[in-house]
Amino acid sequence: MRFKEHSDVTIAAAFFQELMEVGSSKELAKAPPCCWSPIPPPELRGEPFEDLSTNGGFVSFYISSSHIEGKKLDKTVWNLLNFYAYVKHHIKCTRGFIQRKMRKRLESLVEVLHTANKEEDKHTAKPQENAGCKKMRTMVRLSKSRILKPGCADFTRKMRQIRFRIKIHGFGRFHRRWLTIPKFSSSKGYTKLE
Incomplete structure (x- = not known):
């Protein structure tokens, strides 16, 4: 059997192997x-x-005398003559099924991205006009690390959403190690330049 596309050869090989097992x-x-x-x-x-040059392999049917007795002869000949068309139809339907599944998966991933963007928009609410002074007073009282911590948490949350769609149990420690911001410390300390 000969097929034009490489994907058709792959689907046909799987179909023939399944046909042999079922048969x-x-x-x-x-x-x-x-x-x-x-x-x-x-x-x-x-x-x-x-x-003998082919890319789909060779299919053989072993026809015995019981398969061609009486009215079975016409049906057997018809089925053998139309086998190539049957295989092509099966490949076309399988390719369509795979494409539908891929489109559905893509739509679900796009939907997840859109919901993540909507949630992000909800988290970044507009500040009130009178809250500016109050917020400034609290920022003066807080240390720099406390001010930056919520922003870093949002950043790491977004990175986890983007990079780790598939959740694998036991990899939490790798997530924490990979997404942490390294701390740089100098043993010599800093000296002021003049």
């Missing part, structure tokens, strides 16, 4: 067994190389 089950023992291989089967040895 070998007890429930479908009466169906013709299917065999798929990426290399040519032994029956095709001696054929020209140009006829």
